[in-house]
Structure formats: C-alpha cells, structure tokens
Ligand SMILES: Nc1ncnc2c1ncn2[C@@H]1O[C@H](COP(=O)(O)OP(=O)(O)O)[C@@H](O)[C@H]1O
C-alpha cells in the first residue's frame with residue numbers, strides 16, 4: 001500500500017464543526033474500506049470522547065511528539081471497524097511549549113507520522129482552533145486541509161486566514177472549504193450557501209445542514225452515517241469524503 005493521505009480538519013475558529021467533520025469523515029473513509037487513523041490534537045478531546053476512547057490524563061502528547069514514546073503505542077482501537085484513534089489528553093495544552101523545545105518544531109508531527117503512513121490509508125488530524133504551533137505542524141503534515149465555514153459572508157474572513165496560513169511558507173496542501181450548520185430558513189445562510197461556492201473556487205458546493213443528528217453523535221458515540229444513514233448530513237459527509245479523496 002502506498003503512503004497514507006493526511007487530512008487536517010482546521011479552522012482559526014472554534015465551534016465551527018471541525019470535530020464533527022473529523023469523526024464523520026473517519027467513519028465514511030472506513031466504510032469505504034480504508035484503514036483510518038484519527039489523531040485528536042485538541043486538549044478538549046472531543047473526538048476521543050465521541051469515539052469512546054479513554055482520554056489519558058498525562059504524558060501522551062508531549063512524549064509522542066518529542067519522540068520519547070512511539071505514537072504506535074499510544075494508538076487505540078475504536079468500536080468502529082477500521083478506525084483507530086491517537087487520543088488527546090490534557091498535556092496537549094502544553095503542546096506548543098513542548099514543540100517549541102524540539103528541533104524543527106514545525107515539522108515534528110510530520111516526522112512522527114512518517115512510520116505510520118504504511119499502516120493507514122488515511123490520517124485525519126482534528127485540530128484545535130487558532131493559529132498555533134500545533135496548527136502549523138498539522139498544516140505542514142497535511143496533503144489536504146479541510147476547513148469548515150460558518151454560513152455567513154463573514155466566514156470569508158476565516159477562509160482567508162486559513163489560506164494565508166497555508167501559503168505562508170509555501171505549503172502546497174490542497175485546500176477544501178465547505179459551509180456547515182446551514183439553516184435554509186435563514187436568509188443569510190441561504191445567501192452564503194448560494195454565493196460563496198461560486199465566488200471562491202476552494203469552497204465546495206457540498207453543504208452540511210444544521211441538524212439535530214449532529215448533536216446526537218454525543219449520545220450515540222457514533223458517526224451520523226452509523227445511526228442516521230439516510231439523513232441529509234450523512235449524505236453531505238459522504239460527498240465531502242469523496243471530494244477530499246479526489247483532492
Ligand atoms: N451540522 C450541524 N448541525 C447542528 N449542530 C452541529 C453541526 N455540526 C456540529 N454541531 C454542533 O456544534 C458544536 C460544535 O461542533 P464541533 O464539531 O465540536 O466544533 P469544533 O471542533 O470546530 O469546535 C457541537 O455541539 C456539535 O454537536
């Protein structure tokens with residue numbers, strides 16, 4: 001098998017659906033027969049929790065990124081066939097400091113991933129919000145950066161921030177952005193969904209609706225495709241996976 005494809009789910013903003021996207025994409029990729037690793041890079045550990053993997057209290061992230069502990073040992077299986085998780089833990093809060101202390105601090109994560117690239121077809125990075133050293137590492141390791149956008153014309157600003165970060169030192173990852181939490185009853189959401197994809201090449205016309213099934217992921221500890229396969233959101237995430245796989 002060839003090298004895995006690394007997808008960073010990233011935004012400078014919090015609460016825009018990154019983790020929801022990372023988990024649903026992981027599920028869809030596995031449903032298509034790929035071996036998937038989801039690396040939870042957010043100290044809030046929402047992806048780890050959604051996939052019912054126990055969060056480590058201490059020692060994980062720092063040790064893995066410093067090379068002290070092998071990432072392979074920190075990886076856990078999930079109840080989803082084909083999806084493994086590298087769980088987040090509280091130490092990810094100090095990750096910027098830990099990374100700063102290592103040499104080539106911007107490419108640590110890519111180096112840690114290297115030996116894993118034979119074992120997984122797809123690696124999904126669930127990033128914390130903001131432009132941090134962790135984000136820099138994730139963006140540098142990524143083949144594709146997937147950016148969820150809030151359904152507003154203002155989201156063009158966060159899109160530009162993501163694009164700027166990517167172009168900063170000539171990183172050549174493909175950028176795919178999409179609107180999520182779209183409520184078509186709202187005029188501003190309709191405007192954004194109708195206008196942005198035609199205005200900006202990187203914004204796909206795949207739209208994830210605002211829906212209670214996204215919130216039910218927490219109760220089910222599962223991806224939407226597993227418990228509501230016919231929902232519009234499940235279909236949107238399936239389409240998004242296929243779009244990213246082509247990018
Ligand atoms: N399509 C959606 N419809 C409704 N709620 C959503 C949708 N996507 C995500 N949410 C909810 O929004 C909140 C933030 O989502 P999350 O994926 O955790 O964002 P982030 O990782 O960017 O902080 C969560 O409570 C999640 O359940």
Ligand SMILES: [Mg+2]
Pocket residue numbers: 018019020042046126127
């Ligand atoms: Mg998150």
